[in-house]
Amino acid sequence: MTDNGLPTWEITDWRTGELIKGGTGSYEAYDAAAVQLAPDCKWIHIDNVDDELTEVEVAGVPASLANALQDWIGSAGTPDEDVAAFVGWSVAEVARHREEA
Incomplete structure (x- = not known):
């Protein structure tokens, strides 16, 4: 929260920690920034990222x-x-x- 009571938000790269965009305001402001950065809305929330590696089997590759x-x-x-x-x-x-x- 800022001094004027507005929430702050950040959009970061979860792998590097790099700040992509940050701001102050409502969820709508955050949502507008996310859409501006990725119009196709292909975002993944950090809570849905799994750091554990899994084995992948590719069809046709022994x-x-x-x-x-x-x-x-x-x-x-x-x-x-x-x-x-x-x-x-x-x-x-x-x-x-x-x-x-």
């Missing part, structure tokens, strides 16, 4: 191959450039995701 790929991608000896070429990401994206892991 578990042994999936495990080998996971080991290869996770290996410090595998260059970001190789992973980027394999998965179709930029080298910067691969580096960022590997740092977060």
Whole structure:
């Protein structure tokens, strides 16, 4: 709450903690900011985020191959450039995701 009694609100990136938008006012003000930032309204509330990793099975990919790929991608000896070429990401994206892991 602010000194004038209005609630304050923030929209943050849950992974980085980066403040995306903040303000003062009603729920309608918050909602308007959220719609402005993402007109398709594809937001996920932090209470619905699960930090626990789950194993994913991809149809047609044998578990042994999936495990080998996971080991290869996770290996410090595998260059970001190789992973980027394999998965179709930029080298910067691969580096960022590997740092977060």
